Amino acid sequence: MSKADNMLSILWLLRSGKRVTAQQLADDLEIHVRTVYRCIDSLCASGAPIIADSGPKGGYRLLGEFVDSPLLFDSEEQKALVHASVFAREAGYPFTDALTRAVDKLKRYTNEEQLEWINRHSSGLAVIQTPTASRELELLKRLEEAAARGESLNMDYAKGAEPTPSQRILDPYGIVHWKGIWYIVGFCRLRQEVRSFRVDRIVRLETVDIRFERPAAFSAKDFLLRSLLPxxxxxxxxxxxxxxxxxxxxxxxxxxxxxxxxxxxxxxxxxxxxxxxxxxxxxxxxxxxxxxxxxxxxxxxxxxxxxxxxxxxxxxxxxxxxxxxxxxxxx
CATH class of the missing domain: 3.30.70 (Alpha-Beta Plaits)
Known part of the structure; x- marks a missing residue:
């Protein structure tokens, strides 16, 4: 497991409220005791209220208030997150791999009863959508990341029946999923106005050395809806x-x-x-x-x-x- 996983696992074991020795933590997690010490040092540096008691009956424990606070999600919250991941995956969410890892991590830190409950509820939900091509997923990743960083993109875009794609520089403001289709909304420097483009019609994307600031109150969703409605x-x-x-x-x-x-x-x-x-x-x-x-x-x-x-x-x-x-x- 990664260091972050080890740290979370140690917190989970300490939530019992009982004193646990470093060796017991190492045995439970099947890691070296020195790894336990390093993880506890990192947790303390991050602000986790871990108390070390010395003596024959000593060990590590969490401050009482922290034990009572929810470290993870309750059952309804877990179910909602798993269901949301199903919708996102079937809609062609571009960061499905990271989402799957997050859900797996969520399941890893539940007890058997909670895991059985989650699996029972998740098996009762299905979403049918047209699969998103792998090439389109890569385009979506680049568009989302460029929008977050404020980086302009050089875009070749295929318009309808035109034989050759048109070239333009786009300031991507945000991606929108609507009726099974992904759109990118942004400022088109060719037309000097905000426009929307279908991602499946993008032929090529290339980063250019131009930065932009997205308008603070701008909503890609609202713009797309206004542009598509008559x-x-x-x-x-x-x-x-x-x-x-x-x-x-x-x-x-x-x-x-x-x-x-x-x-x-x-x-x-x-x-x-x-x-x-x-x-x-x-x-x-x-x-x-x-x-x-x-x-x-x-x-x-x-x-x-x-x-x-x-x-x-x-x-x-x-x-x-x-x-x-x-x-x-x-x-």
Missing amino acids: ESLDAETLVNVRLQGHEHALNELCKHWLFGHALIDRKRPGEVLFKLGEQSLKTYVPYFLLPYGRSLEILEPQMLIDRMAEVSLEMYKHYQSMQIITENKKG
């Missing part, structure tokens, strides 16, 4: 969108990232009211509603009903043309 939500032209339908369909719709932020009222059974930007009703909102089929009805506005009819007709014509082509090939 611009029309913050515009003056907001339109009431009233829907009725099956409760399960309305429940799912209210969990949607767009509709969830636009929810105004859901007091009547089988009915819900949103406020959405007029432009969004003409563009992507109809495509979000299409999968719900006949489980939803639009009560207002009429413009959304008309647009849904147009989109449905376009879809019908699209697949009808495919059907004709297939039949011609067979003929």
